[in-house]
Amino acid sequence: MDLDRGGTRVPPRFVAAGVSEKNEQGKRAARDRLAQQRERQKAGERRRRTLIVASAVVGVLALAAVVGVIAANSGGKSGKSEAGHVVAPSGATGKDSLAIQVGADNAPSTLTIWEDFRCPVCAQFENVFRETIHQLQSTGQIKVEYHLATIIDGNLGGSGSLRAANAAACAQDVGKFSAYHDVLYSNQPKETDDAFGDNAKLIELSGKVRGLDTSGFRGCVEDGTHDSWVKKSNTAFVNGGFQGTPTALLNGELIFPKKGNEPLNVNNLKKWVAEANKGKKPGTVTPAPSGS
Template sequence: MSDKNREGSRAARDRLVQQREREKARERRRRTLIVASAVVGVLGLAAVVGLIAANAGKGGKDSEAGPAVAPSGATGKDSLALQVGADGAPSTLTIWEDFRCPVCAQFENAFRKTIHELQNSGQIKVEYHLATIIDGNLGGSGSLRAANAAACAQDVGEFADYHDVLFANQPAESDDAFGKNSKLIELAGKVEGLDTPGFRSCVESGTHDTWVKKSDTAFRDGGFQGTPTALLNGESIFPAKDGQQISEANLKKWVAEANKGKKPAKVTPTPSAS
């Protein structure tokens, strides 16, 4: 074989190897779409946080604050966390979310099953914190109204299921459908026993509006880049931890590492809404 032919064969093999690597890369990207979207979301939402700061303190009906009424069972500093999972769980997953945030919905829809599994096996408890950054960025009140409704669900012990229903039925980011209390009450019908006169009154009157605003202020003051923010025992894990992108397998691995030598809490698993 001539040098020219050998070079041609080598080039063909190199092209084949490169093509295979490209196909593998495409498959990895397909399997981790949520992570790819999250990276874009985090970068984009850095600008949103700036807009929040710029809009802070502007007048209007929403800036008229009464006393902050924390929902029943709220925990943590200033009672701003809504806990799901057993108190004795050895690890805590802290999640900051906005019900209008599309990346939050991607995160929840991708990791909901895994998070429930870890909760129901007593390995973690989750502390949810609510923010309203999309309202500040795009206008409207859907982030605030949905967060208030979720707090109303917390009052009757149905936060976890209603939280999942809201993210599973999230409208497009530019559609402020959650700004309508009627829509939030309609979705409450998907959670058994939630759509009651007491819940409706809480939603319609905005019982927890000021509490939600206080939570959003804590988010802005916390120096977070955007939503969702996910911390495992205080360490950021979204969209990556120690150079490893988040995935269902990695989340389980990170929790197992954090819980090494510790006993899981005793819990009675309960089904969650889909």
């Protein structure tokens, strides 16, 4: 017989039973360790699959973001006005063909005017000086180079400046810019009223110029044929550092609102042109189409 820890002898069957119980406990512990190991392996496999899926998702999102940027950039370049194709009106002159000339090519002096058809001060300028400017043109003393801007659209919203300028360029295509230009300023809406943003209004006003309201003119207005040209002209105005519209220069010298210390008025305009033309021949004048 064997002794227990207290010195008492333990029968053999109890010893065997004790050994058997210890073996069983060892087996259970081994099974538990094996189960835990398998569980850890399963967890690791799940994490690996999760990482693979997550990486794939991130890759797809990154690709989608790149595609989105490409699509956004491509989309921003679509459309007629962004295509880079600028259609200048017939007979446009000057740098980049951004001026519409009225008057003799060989006139001794040039009056350059930057205007916006929605600008109320431009209308005041035109209504005060219209007859004088036409008289100086018709006698070959000056030619006028008109440049069109769209600053009121930018300041107040709407599209009347752009739409009216495009319509005026369409009138230039058939040699009726000057007459239609005067009609627009004589019928200018209030600055806050974007009536010129309606092509139908511009076509209606063309009826005041003999022979202008044609299918060709209407198509040019409605299609915005010269929109890109007008926008390029406005960019030139902004880059030119001018203070506002109207801007008027005689032979490159600013004369509005004054020339030196003398204010611009009808008498001074005539005087300044006469001084500039002293000893020079007037230009050869070709009569321009007039309004009805």
